[in-house]
Amino acid sequence: DGGITQSPKYLFRKEGQNVTLSCEQNLNHDAMYWYRQDPGQGLRLIYYSQIVNDFQKGDIAEGYSVSREKKESFPLTVTSAQKNPTAFYLCASSMLVNTEAFFGQGTRLTVV
């Protein structure tokens, strides 16, 4: 089946630890995105990538890092520099032309 897969669904980490969230797509999409969603709020863009080995900061990139070594993979690392990392993280992909973004099912990260 074609789609976009995020793992794990739930993640718990201690404060001060880095953590990496996985995002894989088999839709052959060029663009991939990471969003953060907090309760009662919309989606805020963390990073996006339009092509392999290239990525751009979004509105809230501080404390996060990404890589795009393969077209199908766009992992997000939440570093210890992120002051409030507990949130719901959503990965998406799309073709570069005007088509919709397809979303994964999200990873809920809780830092204690």
Added chain:
Amino acid sequence: GESVGLHLPTLSVQEGDNSIINCAYSNSASDYFIWYKQESGKGPQFIIDIRSNMDKRQGQRVTVLLNKTVKHLSLQIAATQPGDSAVYFCAEKEGNQFYFGTGTSLTVIP
């Protein structure tokens, strides 16, 4: 980035009634708009889209209206069902980036 906002944060409707969810956008250069449905704990799902050269598009039980003059987008759901209860987001695409509103929570009363 450009802001995309929603007029109402919550909406309650009786089962069988029609629902209308509104969205205002601020970037007149945006040329592609999408409505998403998000159920609790899940990722957003595509409902319907519309390009800026259109003012109306219909899907199954859903219609999107675009008024470029006042930069307003609406989603109409016909004969609303309990399974339609969710948060609905509008999104605009500017270049290769999507900008999302805060969402409207739709509750369908049986």
